[in-house]
Amino acid sequence: MTKSTETVFELPDASQLAAAFVDLARSVNDGKDMVEVFSMLAERCVTVLSVEACGILVIDPLGELEVIGSSNHSAHLLDLFQVQNFEGPCLQCCNTGEAVIDTELSATGPWPGFAAEAREQGYLAVYAVPLAARGVVVGALNLFAHEPIRDDEISVAQALADAATIALLQADPHEDAVVVTRRLHMVVEERNTIEQAKGVLSQRFSIDAEEAFVQLRRAGERTGTRLVDVAMSVVTRDNSYDAARLLANPID
Amino acid sequence: MTGDRWRRIADQIEQVDATQSLGHRVCAVAADLLSADHASLALVVNHATSWIEGSDDAAIVLDEQQFSLGDGPSFLAIDSLAPVMGIDMNSPEALRRWPAFAPVAIRHDAIAVFSFPLRVGEARLGVMSAYRSQPGELTAAEYADGLVVASLATMALLQEQAGASPGDLAAAFSPGVIHQSQVQLAAGMVSEQLDMSIIEALVRLRAYAYAHEQSVNSVARSVISRELAFQKEEKQ
Numbered sequence: 001m002t003k004s005t006e007t008v009f010e011l012p013d014a015s016q017l018a019a020a021f022v023d024l025a026r027s028v029n030d031g032k033d034m035v036e037v038f039s040m041l042a043e044r045c046v047t048v049l050s051v052e053a054c055g056i057l058v059i060d061p062l063g064e065l066e067v068i069g070s071s072n073h074s075a076h077l078l079d080l081f082q083v084q085n086f087e088g089p090c091l092q093c094c095n096t097g098e099a100v101i102d103t104e105l106s107a108t109g110p111w112p113g114f115a116a117e118a119r120e121q122g123y124l125a126v127y128a129v130p131l132a133a134r135g136v137v138v139g140a141l142n143l144f145a146h147e148p149i150r151d152d153e154i155s156v157a158q159a160l161a162d163a164a165t166i167a168l169l170q171a172d173p174h175e176d177a178v179v180v181t182r183r184l185h186m187v188v189e190e191r192n193t194i195e196q197a198k199g200v201l202s203q204r205f206s207i208d209a210e211e212a213f214v215q216l217r218r219a220g221e222r223t224g225t226r227l228v229d230v231a232m233s234v235v236t237r238d239n240s241y242d243a244a245r246l247l248a249n250p251i252d
Numbered sequence: 253m254t255g256d257r258w259r260r261i262a263d264q265i266e267q268v269d270a271t272q273s274l275g276h277r278v279c280a281v282a283a284d285l286l287s288a289d290h291a292s293l294a295l296v297v298n299h300a301t302s303w304i305e306g307s308d309d310a311a312i313v314l315d316e317q318q319f320s321l322g323d324g325p326s327f328l329a330i331d332s333l334a335p336v337m338g339i340d341m342n343s344p345e346a347l348r349r350w351p352a353f354a355p356v357a358i359r360h361d362a363i364a365v366f367s368f369p370l371r372v373g374e375a376r377l378g379v380m381s382a383y384r385s386q387p388g389e390l391t392a393a394e395y396a397d398g399l400v401v402a403s404l405a406t407m408a409l410l411q412e413q414a415g416a417s418p419g420d421l422a423a424a425f426s427p428g429v430i431h432q433s434q435v436q437l438a439a440g441m442v443s444e445q446l447d448m449s450i451i452e453a454l455v456r457l458r459a460y461a462y463a464h465e466q467s468v469n470s471v472a473r474s475v476i477s478r479e480l481a482f483q484k485e486e487k488q
Contacts, residue, residue, distance in 0.1 A: 061399040063257035067433060080433070084469075177392030185399050186334065192373030192436045196450050199440020209437055209476070235374040235440065235450050 017156065020044040024163050033228040034168055034187040035194050036217075038069030041141075041164050046071045048160075049153050051145040052123065055079035056164065057090055058131065058139035060188040061181050065094060065139070068191055073210045074121050075144055081117050088114035093128035093140040099158065100128040103148040122146060129158045131165040136177075138165065138184060190228045197231035205250045218251040219243040261285065261400050262425040265408075274412055274421070275305025278380075278405045283307040285397040286366060286390060288382035290314065293370070293405055296330055296378040310360060314383055317356045324353035326379045329367035333376070335398065338364030340387040361385045368402035370409065373436055375451045377406055410451075414458035438472035445482045456482060 023044060027037045038056045045054035053075035057065045065083045070076035082088030088111045089100040103125040105115035118126055125148040131139040141161040143149070169183050194216065201212040220230045223242040233241035261281065268277035275293050282291035290311035295303040301319045306312040318324030325336040328349075339346045341357045341364070350357075357365060362383035370377040380402045390398065404425060411424035435457065443453035457475070460482075461468045474480035 061257070061396045062403055063259075178390070178395045181392065181396045181399065182334065188432075189333070189371065189373060192432055194373075195433050195436035196373045196375075196440040196443075199437040199442075200444045201440075202437075203441040203444035232374055235443070 016048045020048055020160060021163055024160075024167055027167075031226065033190050033226050034183075035068060035190050036220075036227040037167050038164065038187075039213075040069075041160060042069045042071040042075065045141070045143060045157065045160060049143065049157060050147075050149050051127075051143040053078075053144040055142045055144075056131075056139065057083070057094075057142070058168070058184055058187060059094060059137070061185050065090065066188045066191060068139070068187060073208075075142070078114070078118055078121065078123075078144060079142060082111075082114055085113055087111040089126050089128040090140045090142050093130050094137055097130050097132055097135075097137045099130065099154065101154070102126045118144065125149065127154060127157065129154065129161045131161050131168070133165050133169050133180065136180065138168065138180065190231075193228055193235060194231045197234040200234050201247060204247075207250075215247060215251055219246050222246060222251065257396065258400050258404065258425075261397065262404055262421070265401075265404060266421050266425075273305060274408055275303075276307065278401065278408060279305055279307035279311060282380060282382060282398070282401045282405075283311075285401060286382040286384075286394050288366070288384050290362070290383040292381045292383075293409075294319065294326065294378045294381070295370075295409070296326070296376075299327060299330070301378070311381070311383065314357065314360055314362055314365075315381060317360075318353055318381075321352040321356070323350050324357075325350065325365050325367040326381060329369045329379050330376065333369050333371060335369070335395070335402075336365075336367040337389060337395075338366045338384065338387070340364060342387070357383075363387050364389075366390060366398065368398050370402055370406045372403075372406055372410075372432065372454065373450065375406075375410075375439075375449075375454055377409055377451065380405055410454050411458055411462075413455045414462055416458070416462050434472045434476060435468055438475035441475050442482050446484055 023040055027040060042054040042056055053071050055070040055075035056068050057079055058068050060066050067076060067079045082090045089102050093100045105119050107115060109115055123144045125145040127143040128140045130137050131141060143157055169180055197216055198209045198212040201215050202209055216227060216230050220227045220243060225243045230243040233244035234247055239245050265277050265281045268280050279291045279293055290307055292304060292306040292311040292315045294301045294315050304312050304315045318326045329336045341354045346354045364384040364387050366382040368380045370380055408421060408424045439450055439453040439457055442456055443450050457471055458468055461471045
């Protein structure tokens with residue numbers, strides 16, 4: 001997407017911002033699965049903030065960081081890089097529960113490998129804000145920008161991260177640690193199912209993983225099926241699902 | 253911080269007497285971590301079990317009863333893909349839910365039964381059960397440990413089916429295997445290449461990695477970049 005230089009110095013458009021929160025709330029009420037909610041959130045962050053890419057990670061019950069949603073492939077790769085190389089602002093954010101801002105991406109900084117990788121992809125500023133509920137950090141939202149963003153935009157990102165955490169945990173006052181663990185486990189397993197389905201489709205149609213995700217979503221939209229159910233029917237080749245039959249061929 | 257929980261439990265499994273079967277070692281650790289009297293693993297296809305292992309004979313008997321009766325919390329865990337917590341087998345709710353199994357469980361002094369699905373995405377291998385003689389719920393830490401043991405058991409079982417020796421748990425429990433997303437993507441591709449189930453595809457990826465002394469993650473990357481494709485003719 002393109003951004004005019006003026007928008008960098010304005011608050012995010014209020015109607016866009018409201019739409020982002022409404023989207024989140026509605027998708028949870030609609031029973032959308034969490035991978036879909038987080039993918040939408042990542043895309044929304046790119047629309048309302050002057051950032052180029054966004055990725056979301058959660059800490060699964062194994063204690064590992066798992067990439068759940070990304071606005072695009074570049075964010076996905078940078079998130080995976082942090083997970084696989086055990087370095088980067090996201091890890092520090094998850095360890096401390098504090099937002100991390102890096103507008104230098106220095107080769108002599110705390111994560112030289114990640115900084116080089118981010119610069120390679122054209123980013124000059126990286127942000128990580130915690131997904132936290134009642135003092136427990138369950139993940140982080142990462143933002144990648146071509147130039148530093150303003151403090152109030154970081155606050156907006158934190159508000160969106162809080163909304164996402166509420167969505168993830170379907171937070172109510174009675175929820176306890178078991179519920180949090182169960183939700184984190186479910187979202188990672190849903191992500192696994194969706195990755196498996198992306199693999200099936202990327203092989204079937206000779207497309208990349210990003211395009212395969214678009215195909216899954218289109219099948220879900222055309223048939224009114226939850227993304228994770230589309231994925232399940234693709235992986236198990238269950239043609240009793242309209243979505244699985246539809247995905248015998250690429251959807252335009 | 254990250255990785256501590258699974259590493260601690262993986263170490264504990266590796267430290268159990270290596271002359272014992274893999275299944276037994278996992279069950280022994282599961283029973284210990286969940287403060288259970290007995291724990292078991294069952295491989296399940298279409299609600300029928302092909303293999304059961306337990307921390308002791310009582311665990312195996314209890315699992316066998318569930319599968320021969322076709323009734324019990326294992327089925328709920330398998331169908332819902334979510335852990336089933338320990339409903340008191342003496343309660344009316346348990347009797348309503350599991351009219352055939354609840355009386356059997358009580359007779360075997362299994363008052364609280366916990367069931368964790370063994371799965372990675374849509375690869376559904378079976379169920380891990382823990383049986384306690386006292387009613388009551390798992391603590392949050394026990395619950396989280398249960399999920400981790402079930403995940404490690406799933407990975408170890410896939411690794412064993414891929415031909416790795418049962419004692420060789422290091423390969424099953426390496427960080428490259430724990431980080432799943434690329435492996436799952438590659439498994440989806442292989443399942444389409446070879447027209448096989450996602451479980452078989454996960455086993456094939458591991459078998460290839462094992463035979464070529466590579467990590468599963470690096471094999472997955474080769475599949476995703478299309479440097480490596482599995483051919484149907486390769487099938488023996």
